[in-house]
Amino acid sequence: DTVSFGYQDVSPEEKTARVGGVFTNVAAKYDLMNDAMSGGMHRLWKDRFVAKLKPREGEQILDMAGGTGDIAFRIARSGASVTVADINPAMLEVGMDRAAKRGLDGLVWTEANAETLQFPDRFFDGYTIAFGIRNVTDIPAALREAHRVLKRGGRFFCLEFSTTEWPGFGDVYDAYSHKLVPQIGKLLANDADSYRYLIESIRRFPKMPEFKAMIAEAGFVQVRVEPIMGGLVAIHSGWKI
Ligand code: SAM
Numbered sequence: 001d002t003v004s005f006g007y008q009d010v011s012p013e014e015k016t017a018r019v020g021g022v023f024t025n026v027a028a029k030y031d032l033m034n035d036a037m038s039g040g041m042h043r044l045w046k047d048r049f050v051a052k053l054k055p056r057e058g059e060q061i062l063d064m065a066g067g068t069g070d071i072a073f074r075i076a077r078s079g080a081s082v083t084v085a086d087i088n089p090a091m092l093e094v095g096m097d098r099a100a101k102r103g104l105d106g107l108v109w110t111e112a113n114a115e116t117l118q119f120p121d122r123f124f125d126g127y128t129i130a131f132g133i134r135n136v137t138d139i140p141a142a143l144r145e146a147h148r149v150l151k152r153g154g155r156f157f158c159l160e161f162s163t164t165e166w167p168g169f170g171d172v173y174d175a176y177s178h179k180l181v182p183q184i185g186k187l188l189a190n191d192a193d194s195y196r197y198l199i200e201s202i203r204r205f206p207k208m209p210e211f212k213a214m215i216a217e218a219g220f221v222q223v224r225v226e227p228i229m230g231g232l233v234a235i236h237s238g239w240k241i
Contacts, residue, residue, distance in 0.1 A: 003137055006200035015137045016113075020088055022194040023067070023135075027090035029189040030068055031098075036184055037195075045233050046070055049130060049159040052226070052235060055080040059125040062149060064114050064142075065132020069095035071159075072107055075128070083124075085112040086132075114142035122151045130159040134205040143218035150240040156220055158236040161202040162211070166230030173232060177202070208234055 002009040005018050026033065034042045050071060055061055057079030063072045066084035068091055075082050084107055086092050092109050099107055112118060114129070115138050127146045136142045146156050164170050177199045185195030206214065208225050211234075215223045220238030227234050 004201075004204055006197040012137045016087075018197075019135045019137070022197055023088040024090045025191050025194050026189055027068070027088070027094050030091065030094065031070075033185065033189055033195075034070075036188055037181055042070075045159060045228055046074060046130065048228065049128070049157065049235055050074040052237065053126055053128060053155070053157050055126060060123060061126040061128065062119070062124045064112075064127060064129040064146070065135065066128075066130075067091040067095060067132070069098055069107070071128055071130045073099070073102065073104060076104055076107060080126075081106070081108075083108040083110060083119075085110050085114075085117070087111065087113045114145060116141070117145045117149055119149045121148055122154075123149050124154055125151060126155050126157065128157045128159075131161070133158055133160055134201050140214060140218065143215060143220075147219045147240055152241055154240045156215065156236075156238045156240070158215075160211075160234060160236070161205065162227070162231045162234040163207050164230040164232040165227070166232075169230060169232070174203075208236075211236060 003012050003015045005015045055075045055078040059080040061075050061080050061082050063075065063082055063084050066072050066086050069084060072082045072084045084095060089111055092111065096109050114136050127150055133139060133142060164173060181199050182192040182195045186192040208231055212223050212225055215236055215238050221241055223238040225234050225236050
């Protein structure tokens with residue numbers, strides 16, 4: 001059995017290892033690169049995402065593939081308790097440094113693979129995953145785990161690149177992403193290959209209706225999608241009942 005790692009077909013174990021390599025390489029420059037590549041827009045997408053989640057004081061929220069903490073810091077402002085989980089210790093390290101600089105000491109940081117979580121059943125009120133799910137090797141397994149660790153009445157929110165349906169915009173975006181993104185990656189992070197992978201993984205990610213069906217398949221109900229910029233980015237959500 002093979003899975004795709006960017007343009008290549010590799011074994012599931014190799015994909016997980018190589019995704020690990022990508023994020024270890026980009027960790028130190030990750031936040032700078034997000035601003036550079038999205039022209040700062042990722043900040044607005046993340047604001048919108050957390051506004052839709054509507055976290056409240058006293059809730060337990062799991063921010064899966066939380067990386068350097070962008071989503072977790074936004075959620076923490078509500079007073080909710082946030083657990084940041086990520087498979088990559090280098091990304092978590094950067095996140096913990098950022099939290100310390102902001103004086104945010106209430107977050108829990110933990111290494112975890114989204115496919116096999118160490119948390120008990122029905123523990124969290126909310127589960128978020130932002131720009132993380134497309135890097136996961138076994139996406140259905142990660143969705144099932146999300147469902148398992150949520151309480152009844154808990155909500156699932158996923159922010160991810162998708163495919164824009166705005167006429168003509170897809171071509172512009174393709175040209176930008178395939179030519180310019182690896183060049184910016186080379187210039188700012190001295191790493192064109194990692195950014196080539198990131199772009200190719202976006203292109204291969206299931207389109208909105210297909211991803212919605214995968215979320216429903218994992219047991220979620222009222223599965224919805226809110227496209228941003230015609231679906232260049234999309235917020236998928238669902239409830240566990
Ligand atoms: N959520 C953060 C944000 O929006 O800025 C970080 C997103 S970053 C593009 C993707 C993250 O997914 C990386 O930190 C990576 O280590 C993590 N990741 C990849 N595969 C994972 C897995 N199987 N389980 C948990 N985290 C994973």
